[in-house]
Amino acid sequence: MYATSESASGGTAADRHAAVEYSTDAEWAGHLVSFVRAGLDRDEQVRYFADATTPGRVTRTLVDGGIDAPAAVRRGQLVVTTAAETYLAGDRFDPDAMIGLWWQSVRDAAAQGYRGLRAIGEMSWGTREIAGAERLLEYELRIHHEVFERLPLRACCFYDRRRVPADALEVLAAAHLARSGSAACPGEPGLSVAPLAGPPGFRLSGSAGWENRRVTAAAAAALSASPAEDVTLDLSALDHLDVGALTDIARAALRRPSDTPVRLLGGPPALHRLLELFPELGAGTELGAGTETTGR
Structure with a gap:
């Protein structure tokens, strides 16, 4: 049985699903390195779903930040893949399929002996002309109760302000109870x-x-x-x-x-x-x- 409000990843469900916003490559790298390092230190499995970046760039950035990413990849503690292989694995984005993937990923991490799972997902794909992308907000809303309140999982949804229109970003980020890297004076969505x-x-x-x-x-x-x-x-x-x-x-x-x-x-x-x-x-x-x- 998994914990419901607190998990091996620490904090409550409201803390463990965060929108992370950034405007520069340096900001992206800072969020990436600190989040991954914390997961490796806590003996958690860490997954990264790349979209605007490439898996190779992710691992190189981790190495530049002092993390032995190749060794973590070899032992299976760090898994770097793409949005096309996760969020968009079917012919369209399907929130139900992605919620099922989170449950399976947590089970897999536990079976491999890890204390929990943490993940980063680049969300810029959600504003492109992709089948099912219009369901991204529904997904962000559902996973608080259907995933994070029930599983030992911590995840950051990465939103690049250079790629996501400001009005869409405000609505999507507002669907998270935790938010970091937000602009000093963000615009308020109409709803x-x-x-x-x-x-x-x-x-x-x-x-x-x-x-x-x-x-x-x-x-x-x-x-x-x-x-x-x-x-x-x-x-x-x-x-x-x-x-x-x-x-x-x-x-x-x-x-x-x-x-x-x-x-x-x-x-x-x-x-x-x-x-x-x-x-x-x-x-x-x-x-x-x-x-x-x-x-x-």
Whole structure:
């Protein structure tokens, strides 16, 4: 049985899934070397999924940083591969397949005698014209509860500001409860969504309207896929919610494998007016009082 809140990798689930942002090669190298060194020192297996860089460049950079990467590769403690062999191993990006890969990778690391697994994934592929890339936000939201709360795993999602548009970066990075290397004055997305640090669920912040429908759709997909019996959707930080966004949420609630209603917390005044006008949108949900915290 794996630990649920604390793991061999240290810290809580909220700490162990981080968005790491950088703007220069030197910043990338600094994050890489410190993260890998910590994993090797803790007798964990370390995996790196390259995209904009090459596996050879990763190992050379580690050597330049004082790490005997070739020896770690030979003994199987360091595995450097590519996004094409992991995130994109099928004909499209599939969050369910990637979640399964994390579970298998943790089992493999344990079978080889390692105390845990840590990984770095370069995420620049998510903003290219790749089949399934539109599901990246759904994936980032789901893995907090489906992976990091349940497995001895620590991972950094590497986001290169030179390759990922600023608006997409803000939305994707906001889906992590831990974030490092962020710009001094980052722009705020019109709508962001993050997993709750406590109970299974998500928190929407900002304005949920037509212009942010892709974010709402990703949140709805994560909601419908959640295996948890009880799920909370915190709307207390929403300034606006239109009928289209509420429809996405209502349909997702009805698609869930559990028959337990999704608990809605807070929400703008428009939420209650919409439920009065369209009571069918309340099917699969129940209104609650109070506000959940995200640990941010």
